Structure formats: C-alpha cells, structure tokens
Amino acid sequence: MSEVILQSALDEGVLTLTLDRQTRLNALSTDLLAGLLTALDEGVAAGARAVLITGAGRAFCSGADLAGDGGVTADLGDTLTAYYHPLFDRIAALDIPVVSAVNGPAVGAGVALALAADIVVMARSAYLQLGFVNIGLVPDAGATWLIAKSAGRAKALEMALLGEQMTAQQAQDAGLVARVVDDSFLLPDALAIARKLAAGPTIAIGLIRKQVAAALNQTLAETMEQEAGNQTRAGRTADFLEGVTAFVQKRPPIFRGQ
Template identity: 45%
Template sequence: MSGFESIRTRREGDVLVVTLNRPERLNAAPPAMFDEIRDAISSLDGARAVLIAGEGRAFCSGADLASNALAPGADPGQATYEALTKHYSPGMLAVAELDVPVVSAVRGAAAGIGCSLALAADFTVASETAYFLQAFVNIGLVPDGGASWMLPRLIGRARAAEMMMLGERVPAAKAFDWGMVHKVVADDVLDAEALELAQRLAAGPTRALGAMRRNLHAALDGSYVDALQREADAQRDMRGTEDSAEGGLAFLEKRKPAFKGR
C-alpha cells in the first residue's frame, strides 16, 4: 500500500501492519494521520489481524495540532473540536469497529491520543521503555480519543482519575500491574513479539474472534441479559461457518485446526 504521508503499511502474511511514521516528531499525530489510519484499515484485502506500531523511539507522543496552523482570527476551541469530530474520533471508531483482532506494539511514549490508540487494541504489547500518559491536565485540557470511556473500564475509576487528574507517566511495569497492557517485553524483541501475537490471532477463527470483539465492546455498556442474547446470536452465526466445522472436525481427529476466516 502507498500514498500515505504520516503512516506506513505492509503485509506480513495475514497481518496488516500499520506503522505511525513521523519519528522526527515522536509520531505526534496531525489530524490527517487518523484519516490515513482509517483509510488503511477500511479495506483489509484479506488481512485477518491488524498490528499498529510506531516508527523509532516512541509509539505516539499525542496530537500534533501545531502542524495545522490556524487561520487568522480562527477560534482555537472550534478548531480543536473539528479536529476531534472530523478526524481523530472517526479514526478511533474505525479501529474499534474492525471485525478482526488488533494488536498494538508500544515503545517509548504513548501519550494523549497516542495512549488512546494504543489501548484501543485487543492486546497491547509494551516494551520496557514504554509509558502511558494523559497530560492534558498540565495544559488545562481534558483527555480525548475515548480515554474517559476506556480508562475506567480498563483500570477502574480511581486509577483512571490518577492518570487523568495528576497527569503522571504510567511506566510499562505499572501498566501491566494495573491490567492496562497484555505483556511487557524487552525493547529489542517488541516488534517480533507483537507480530507473533498478531499472526497467532490471524491464524485463528477470525470471524468468531470478530464476534468476540463486538461482544466485549457491547458488554461494557449493556446488561447481563443483553450479553446472553448477543452470545446466543453470535453462536448461531458462528455455527454456520467453515471455521466452526473445521474446529469440530480437528477436535475429533485430535489435530490442530486450520482456520481460514470463513
């Protein structure tokens, strides 16, 4: 894939790798970067998992609104609102609504909108150098990118308040202790570990994994009764898939299933 200015994409087998590619700015994200992320994942072209990473020594140091200079007399508050509603939020929603598993590989800073993007993955793999930061309080703003929805559900209200209201770094080890990330690995093996996990997911029954993903998101707001019904609906749909038939046959034949995502 080509034609992107602030990201880079490549295929690793059945995994689509999306790399934030502004290392000279610690991958600070202009609004257009999230348009490009949305475009890159809008057509998976057969990819069965997505891996999001950052080039260089940071995952993403946050939004880079400075890259879009305000017109004379423009209202900065309105400009920020439009950047969020027209660019950043649609990009975050595109990641959330994917029907395939998502892995993020985080080294260095995952700050602001970069923190939200990293944690939007189903599995966040962090290097020992990684840290997560919501520093908006230091400039009199509020967390965005869905952080105020995401963080309490990941780590609880008290820890979310600590991150958001104190604006202090959460290093990788603490993030793991809090249940914010899946795994912490040495910096030099981060890319390989994250790709291996993404490839493992891509080799799985990806239609079922997509249904699990949707059910997990919906369960955060719905009732127990709603969850039971969604599970029943998903099981009905998955029972008709080729992967389900293959899984059952492999179980009976005592072999590893060969899932195709169909």
C-alpha cells in the same frame, strides 16, 4: 514527493501500520489520522485478518500535534469530530482483531490509540502519560472510556488529574495492557500474537471483540442473549466445522476465516 508519515504492509494476513513522523515523535496530524483510516479500509479490502499498530523510532505516539503542522483547527472539538472520531470508531467497528506494540512513549491521544487495540503489548522502557491536564485540556479520543473501563474510576482520575507518566509495569498492574516485554522482544512478540490471530477463526474472533465491548455496558441477561445470537452465527461457519473436525482427528485446525 509527499513525505511518508505512515508505513503500511500486509503479510501473512497481518496489516502492520507503523506511525512514521519521527521528528514529531509520531504525533497525530490530521493527515496521519486520515492516512490510518484509509490504510485500515484498504487493508481489510485486501484480506487482512489482523492489524498491528506501532510507531517508528523512539516513540509510539506523542499525541495530537498541537505545536507543529498537525492541521488542527482553532476549535479542537471540531478537529476531534472530523478526524479522530472516524478513526477510533472504525477501529472499534472492525471485524478483525487489533494488536498494538507500544515501543516508546504513548502520550495524550497516543494513549487512546494504544489502548484501542484488543491486545496491548508494551516495551518495558515505554510509558503512558495522559498529559492533557498539563496543558489545560481534557482527555479525548475515547481515552476516558478506555481507561475507566479497564482500570476503574480511581485510576482514570489519577491519570487524568495528575498527568504523570505511568511505567509499562504499572500499566500492566492496572489492567491497561496485556503484556510487558523486554524492548528487543516487542515487535517479534506482538507480530507473533497478530499472526496467531490472523490464522484463527476470523468470524468468531470478530464477534468476540464486539461481544466483550458490548458486555461493558450490558446486564448479564443482555450479554447472555448476545452470546447466544453470536454462538448461532459462529456455529454455522466453515471454521467451526474445521475446528471440530481437527479436534476429532487430533490435528491442528486450519482456519480460513469463513
């Protein structure tokens, strides 16, 4: 029987993916990366309307498994292209929102996996560490873009060049994570956020996440043009009709993701 390295569960529209290589602090092996990609596709096909990513045990993700049985090749760039990029591209292309619950250290590519989510919730005792420079490597898996776009050039260079640990509070202050909570509240709070998103107007939420990502590289005019197109599409959904009807009737809306 093969070892379980990823837990996947779909409940109330939330696909919860739990990295479970605890003896390796949930380091990313090629098998785990492929498993995450498959689980995402299967969850979406099964009707998931939100994704929650977290880690089992005391770590979120310690980055690429370079010292263990991670399956990396001698050409690390080839490994990134074959295994990392398909997963991170898939996360970015999803039409449903992603929440990450950072329960412990997120290091190296684990930082990228945490920050690839739309809403990042971080346990107070957890930390981020872009530690590539400490072993003679460069940031990868999109970490350079994610950090520079969120926190700016100075913070991205500080994290990448010094390779130091960043506390949860420092990460929030830098604009990298949305919320910091006491450790005992991490999963309940992150799950509550994921469930709220799963119960929301799915089409509009999917458009919002891509609209914000596109705005990071567009002019104001280009962004407004995209907003207008997305608003046309959102305005034709059943969820928009339900939202307006519920507002008029003074009741909570019941969105069905249509």
